[in-house]
Amino acid sequence: MQRRNRDIMIDQTIIQQLKQNRDAADEQLQVLIEREEANTPLAAAADEVRRAHYGTEVYLRGLIEFTNVCKNNCYYCGIRAGNHTVKRYSLTREEILDCCAEGYALGFRTFVLQGGENPAYTDTEIYRIVAEIRSRFPDCAITLSIGEKPRASYQAYFDAGADRYLLRHETANEVHYARLHPAEMSLANRKRCLWDLKEIGYQVGAGFMVGAPYETTAHLIEDLRFLQELQPDMIGIGPYLPHQQTPFRDCRSGTLSQTLRMLSILRLMFPYALIPATTALGTISPIGRELGLKAGANVVMPNLSPVRVRKQYELYDDKICTGEEAAQCRGCLARRVSNAGYQIVSSRGDVRREIEE
Ligand code: SAH
Secondary structure, three states, rough: OHHHHHHHHHHHHHHHHHHHHHHOOHHHHHHHHHHHHHHHHHHHHHHHHHHHHHEEEEEEEEEEEEOOOOOOOOOOOOOOOOOOOOOEEEEHHOOOOOOHHHHOOOOOOOEEEEEEEOOOOOHHHHHHHHHHHHHOOOOOEEEEEOOOOOOOHHHHHHOOOOOOOOOOOOOOOOOHHHOOOOOOOOOOHHHHHHHHHHOOOOEEEEEEEOOOOOOOHHHHHHHHHHHHHOOOOOEEEEOOOOOOOOOOOOOOOOHHHHHHHHHHHHHHHOOEOOEOOOOOHHHHHHHHHHHHHHHOOOEEOEEEEOOHHHOOOOOOOOOOOOOOHHHHHHHHHHHHHHHHHEEEOOOOOOOOOOOOO
């Protein structure tokens, strides 16, 4: 018992230092990443920081999963090219615009267009889609999450009116990256994309899965170090969850507890960041997103995709929110956010880099 008390005291000191310096030595991060006892004090510190910077505001992103066709074969992902059991779909420009119109009426001011890497959507087509959303919904932010592209393509989408881009780096360790992806994919290219996006002027989001196969604490620390270099505006993390039609079907899930610790560490290291309580977090636990908000997250991403395709965008088994209409998803999340002690706001929710001390 004595020792236990001492350990908790040590955690508190590390946490206070992390809060103050927005940085810590690898050995200290290791303690926070690995120790269950750190959860409560970490969440308390992260919540203080989040309230200092963003108050109790939670930003809404309307997620439009517009295609599950993908040319890539990431070993963890349910919509990988090698999964021949999933029914593939691709929404038309008009269908995507209908999702935006429905979202706009429900108060969404950010649309996130996410999909597999589907070559059927040429750069010209993405340009048209973005330009049309930009002209019909001038007060909204447009976020793309469509994978790795040449710099010129990113530039074209930006010129069409896209503001933000989400591209999780997945893992910042080369060897780990190679265990999660086939040989034709590389961490170097993923990082090149992130730097290009940043230079072009996008608000950029990176991130990783917690508890991915072969992941170690050292890898998670490398992820944090890479994020310190990149200084992204948005950071998306969630637990790894297995999908039956992937080579990793028998791998264990990440844990709720470690994901929550990582969320709090991110909030302390990146006070300004926009950090979502993800669908994967809601899938691993019925109150995962509420706990995520209390641990430092400040964004939720209700689904705006047409219900008829929802089930087909299954990145992992038992993904939640595949049966409800957009309005239901929004209502359900608004309740969850307010139960956790925060409020959804209807603004674009841009990053606030300036610190309100
Ligand atoms: N093709 C786009 C979108 C990928 S899907 C891109 O490359 O960015 C969005 C995120 O879902 C991925 O970046 C990955 O981190 C996450 N994801 C995929 N499979 C998952 C799984 N089995 N468990 C948890 N998260 C997963």
